[in-house]
Amino acid sequence: MVNIRYAQGGDEPQLELCMKACGLYTEGQDYSQWDQPVLVAEDEGKVIGFIQCYLVKPIPIMAQLAVWPDYQHKGVGRQLGDAMEVVLKTLGITQYICFAEKGNLRLIEGYRQRGMKELGQVSQYLRKIP
Numbered sequence: 684m685v686n687i688r689y690a691q692g693g694d695e696p697q698l699e700l701c702m703k704a705c706g707l708y709t710e711g712q713d714y715s716q717w718d719q720p721v722l723v724a725e726d727e728g729k730v731i732g733f734i735q736c737y738l739v740k741p742i743p744i745m746a747q748l749a750v751w752p753d754y755q756h757k758g759v760g761r762q763l764g765d766a767m768e769v770v771l772k773t774l775g776i777t778q779y780i781c782f783a784e785k786g787n788l789r790l791i792e793g794y795r796q797r798g799m800k801e802l803g804q805v806s807q808y809l810r811k812i813p
């Protein structure tokens with residue numbers, strides 16, 4: 684049975700593997716520290732998905748959502764999103780933003796089903812400061 688809980692110390696390697704399995708991994712990035720709220724979905728002790736929200740002002744950002752390919756299409760992503768919304772509500776936060784790549788049609792459809800309003804088109808760029 685899938686259980687949603689706060690991430691805890693020791694989960695980092697599994698979070699990194701999940702990033703890799705879901706195509707969210709950036710080579711050379713250090714994924715050993717997570718200092719924003721992260722919820723994980725766990726099945727028999729294995730982290731099978733997670734969601735992270737950046738608690739920043741003026742508006743929080745739901746930054747990462749990932750579910751192991753074997754566990755996708757079973758409602759885990761939705762459960763993670765719902766659970767993070769509960770966390771935000773308990774903090775008095777009433778809105779947040781998300782990003783999606785243009786081609787990630789499942790996610791965009793998921794946003795639509797969640798009642799999210801499209802604000803514009805953005806892509807992510809990474810610069811390493813020399």
Ligand SMILES: CC(C)(COP(=O)(O)OP(=O)(O)OC[C@H]1O[C@@H](n2cnc3c(N)ncnc32)[C@H](O)[C@@H]1OP(=O)(O)O)[C@@H](O)C(=O)NCCC(=O)NCCS
Binds near residue numbers: 706751757759797
């Ligand atoms: C996107 C992803 C997390 C969905 O997980 P999932 O467990 O398969 O999703 P569910 O079964 O709960 O959700 C059903 C649908 O709602 C969408 N969805 C789920 N949670 C969502 C959320 N919090 N926000 C928006 N859409 C969501 C899914 O894309 C899915 O689309 P489908 O109807 O084509 O299957 C998963 O496909 C994944 O890890 N993809 C690769 C990484 C990625 O693109 N992450 C998002 C950008 S950070």
